[in-house]
Structure formats: C-alpha cells, structure tokens
Amino acid sequence: MKRIIQVMLINLIIIFSAKGQEVIKLKDLKTPNSPGFQILDIAPSSIERPTNPKAFAATLMSLTSNGSAIPKNFAMEFSPFWTFKSDSTSSIHKYLNIRKDKSSKNAIFSGILRKMSVSLVSTFSDSTAGSLLKNTNYIAFGIRTNLITIRTKTQSDNINIALSKYSEKVRMLRSHEEELDVLNNQLRKSIIETERLYGILENASSDERKEIQQDYNEEIANQTVIGMEIVSISKVQPNELEKALDTDKEIQNYYKKFLELPVFQLDGAFAYSEALSGNQSDNKRFNRSGFWLNGAYNINNLKIDDNLLNGNFSIIGSIRYISDNVLEVNTTDVFSKTNAFDYGGRIQYTIKDFSISYEYLKREYSNDNSNLNSDRSVGLMEYKINDNLYFTGTYGKNFGEVNTLFTLFGINYGFGNSSLKTD
Template structure:
C-alpha cells in the first residue's frame, strides 16, 4: 500500500512539474493566408500571395464598397487540440537512423486548409450581360519549406539543453516526493500532513522557477524561430466554382476549375526589425466550362498564368507590385495580363485590411480597385518545452 501511495505521489509530482509551466508560442500571431476561392475568380486583392501559416479559421470579405462577397477558410489540423504540438513537430525536425536530427521539408503539408466562398461576379457570362452568383470550394497547403539552417541548428541545440534541464528537474521532483513521502509515512496528524504537503509543493515550485530561469534564453530563442518566416517555400492550391444566374437557380453548372503553385524566396530580411523583401512567382492553370459570346455562340476556354510579385513588408504594413500574364490556350487573341499594386495593413492582431489598385485580366483595360478585410479566429499553439 505504501509503495502504491509513493507511485501515485511520483506521478502526481511529475505531472505537476511539467504541466504547470508549459511554455508555448501562439502561431496565430502570424498573418493569415488569402482564400483560394477568391484567387480562382480573379477577385482576390492579390493574385500572387506570399506564404502564410494556415489558421484554424479565417473569414474574409472583399470589395466592401459593392459588397461583392465573402469567404471562410479553416484548417482541420488546427481544429483538434494539439497538446503534443512541440517545436520539433511544428518545424518537422526528425531523427534519422544514425540518431542525427534533420528537418523534413514537407512537414507543413499536413496543414491543408479548406475554403468556401460566395461571390456575386460576372465571370464567364459577362459578355451576355448576365449577373452570376458563384459558390467556390478551394484548398491549399504547403508542399515544400526550407528554414534558415542556422535557425534549425540553434533550435536543435537549445532544445537539447531544455530537455536535459527537464530531466534534472524531474529527477529533483522525484527526490522531493520521496523525501516527503518518508516524512509523512508515520504521521497521523492531519494538520502536520497539510503543512508538509504545502512545504513539498513550495519546493517543487521553486525547482520549476529555477528551471524556467535557467532556460529562459533558450526558450526565447526557440520562440523567435518558431514565428520566423521560412527562407523558401512552395505552396500549392486549387479551387472549383459552381455558378448560376441570379434569376434562375436551375442554371447552375460547374464553371471554372483551377490549380496553381506559388514559389516564395526572401532575399533580403531583417527579422529583428520585421522587415522583409519577398519575391514570389506563380504558375496557374484554369479551365472554364463555357464562355458565352452571344445567344448562338459558346466557346470553351483554358488559361495558363505565369508571373511574379515583389513585396516589401515592414511590421504592420506591406506594399507590393505584381504582374501576371494570362495565355488563352484556346484563342491567343484573348491573351491578357494583370498589373496591380497591393497594400496590406494589420489593424489589430487578428484584423487585416487590404487594398488593390491597377488593371485586371481582360482586353478592356478595366480599372481594378478592390478593398478587403480578413478576420483571424484561431489559437494555434506550439509547446516549446517537452
């Protein structure tokens, strides 16, 4: 019986020693991604998006003046409580057969996000003069990611220091538990037991405080690297659109399908000042169900987009310019391009304002002016200490 009580005390103290000071970093502090649903219909404030961490839930509205539409995006992986999401798991750090640690570049692929948008926009039937409503389903994920090697090496080094400190902490907690178990073994006075229990817990808290103090520098460094932007990423996305005339629900059809990849590289960065220069390329394939020319003529069109974007990011504010060339595979006379400036401002931690000014796709050289808001509802956390 005494052995059973001792085991229970040790288990309790170990759990008490680890759970009371779990050091975490909120990944929700990072910028939310744009909805692939808006990108598919050329309605996104930016046709080329810089990489961002997928969120548990994000809501977006665009063209606030005309009230054109809105989208919601969620990441199933983050909707489940991830108590075991450590810094190693988040960064994709694994151990090989020789016991060496390395980063898996495809670790972020599991963070696939799903988006749904409703948008009133004249797309494939615009020449017929019809108003079209769209319901778009999209998905996106990170195919490939490379962090700075110095950052990964530092995380591995400091993680080992923290783990060793935790091992010593658990050993000390076990010693304290045994010490006070022996003291309370032959005591029947309840007041004395309460006194010794309080004394034991205070010693454990002191051990915890010492551990936190001794590993604060390492924890702060790991926290910084967890929120640091990767040096190189490849994101892939796709979406499908179901469109129907606003006057006839029976006219519904699958209208446009697309898939694309964004490739991002940060050649210039100052992580301390949060200043970055992003260079982003895009490759995209789109196909339309039909393009109504007039009442008697219908054409089917496919497109191939390619282009790039340069964006400067300065803490809460970013400004960039993008150019995308659209090749009409069916009719080269309909080739067009998009050239636009994009502004982003973080109003609050989870609220982002975007604005776009320039020329959109099409041969009519129409002026592109879009405004949007993004709301981030998430609480993703990564445990620094295991």
C-alpha cells in the first residue's frame, strides 16, 4: 500500500507539474483547503464544509523547485471523474441531490466517484512550527468525496419547480428562432430537391446528364449557402443566450434556488504524507496519514430581517483518525509511530461574498504519547471582492507545542491571466 502511494505521488507530481505550469486564471485560485494540506495542519481550515468537486482547482502556491527533482511548495486539486472523459449518464438531479418526481426518493448517495477530488501538495518548511520540522519538504496526497447529502422534501420540490420554470424560460430566451425556422424549411426543401435530382441523374442518358448535373450542382451550392447561414447564426447564439441568462432576474433567482445548501452533508477524506529532510530523497520517511469525516448541518437564509444579515449558517462536526510518525523527545532524527484522534467542529456564516467562521479541534494521542496532546483554535474569514480579487485570513493557535501561532493572510489579486503566488 505504502509503495503504491509513493509511486502514485511521484507520477502525479510529474504529470501535474506540467499541467500546473499552464497559465492559471486568477479567479480559479482560492485558499488551499485540500486534504493534502489538512493532513499537514497547514490548511487555513482543517474542517471544510462539504462542496461539489472542482475540476482542476489550481490551488497553486509556487512551483519553484530550486533545481531539485522534488518540487517545493505547490498544490493542486482535481476531479478525476470529470477531468477525464466519462460515458456515464450525467444527471442534474444527482448533482443537486433532489428527487426526479414526487414518486421517487431524493438522491442521498450521489456517487462517491462522481464527487471525488484528488489533491497533491508539497510544502517546504524552513523553520519548526506546529507539526512541521525545520528544513524539511513535505509531500502529501489526498482524496475526498461526498458520502451523503440530504435535502428536505420541501427543498427538493421547490428546486424541481425552479428547474421546470428555468427550462421554460431558456426556451423563451433563445434568439433568432423565426429566422432559423425559415432557414430550416429552406434547408429541407433543398435536400428534397437534391435527392430528386440525384435520382434522375442516376437514370439519365449521357445527353440529359450534363443539364441535370448543372441543376444538381446549383442546388448543392444553394444548400451550402443555407447551411452557412445556419452555422453563422448558431455561432453567436451561445453568447446571446449567456448574456440573456446573466441579465434575466427570474433566471438569477432560479440559480439561487439551485445553490441553496442541503440540510445535511457528510464528506469523507483520506490523506497520506511523507517528509524529506533537506529535500533529499535519501532522507525520506513516512510522516502522517489519516482518515476523517466532516458532517455539516446547514441553515439557509438565516436572517434578522429581509434586508439585514440574510445569509447561510453551517455547523460542521469533524472526527479524524491519524497515524503519525513523531520525533522522539531529546532527539533530532529518531521518529516513532503513534496514533492520534482529532475531534472538533466549526461554525460558519456566509453572506453574499463574505464568509466568517471559527473552528476548534482537539488532538489526543494514544496513552504513551499523551504529552503530545494539543488543540487548534482558529478564526477564518474570506471576502470575494470580485472574480479576480479575494481577501482571505486565518488567525489563531495551531496544533503542537512550538511556534503554534497560526496566521495566514493573503490577497489573491490580479488582472487577466497572469500567474500568481499566494504564499
């Protein structure tokens, strides 16, 4: 198992280092809360509210490898099911975890593979802080997925009504309908004519052939012109529909309805990490692995009144089993394996583009190492100013005994498609 994970780690680094060096849009960059970071205790949040997966969430910190074969400080997360082509039947009802009709049940188990994301992380620590040791490169691999999502019957029915109205509205917003109807009728007539002429041509004598061939060629040319007109209109239709969808108030209200949080979500995650002292592969050792569950209870539209503090509130509980490799007391390079158990929770309030939360996790080691017990207590905030500008901040106390003050503030900003360093 360990060997398989090591091979996967190396292969993923090679494959996705290339992918990661592509130009990343700034709006795709967000704070690195992937399991790979969470197992190392350096994610802004150790308890993330379950979400639908991202395709290639380019949580890219920095790809500088300083000439070594093992990159330092980079991270990426992607969804294998949707990044690679799949022939499986897709379904909006599964995505939204709602029932198809009144006689069916809500889609509670919406597919572990469909919502799985894989993350790969490398971070170099130049000082001893929290769970990280000085002058060590940490590489981690993580997966997470949604296990259960539950919506209420009312929520499910309301979303189905909104979906039905959405479809009607999209049909109304389609552009060039009458123009295309005329062209499609012309196209049909032209095809009938070419079929007729082709039939005559096949049975024609050589004398008749020349004249019919000319008529046939002219009809084919006419058909090509009609086809080009249809193509020309079809090319602009996606932009026109997108603009209409973006400006239509009814459609915007339907989107809000679709994005309402489910009443309960349960996510599962696994992560495995190794440490390379001095970033030398000869000094490689197992660092930590863990499995955890995050369960969120969400309340939509929690408000004081319609105009004040109308946002979403979540209570998230977390339990985590960890297999750790800790530095023995009074040594610098002797490690011993031990187990630990994390438990705690997070409360989060999100209003429009602003989110504020607090999380607390208690870590308890097995009896022999109870002196290592510690906790993590941090406050987090994120504000999306626009698609290209995020402000994020985390402040509090991290796990461990040394340098446990945990601060992570950053502004992700930029214009166009420039690459960005967020560390």
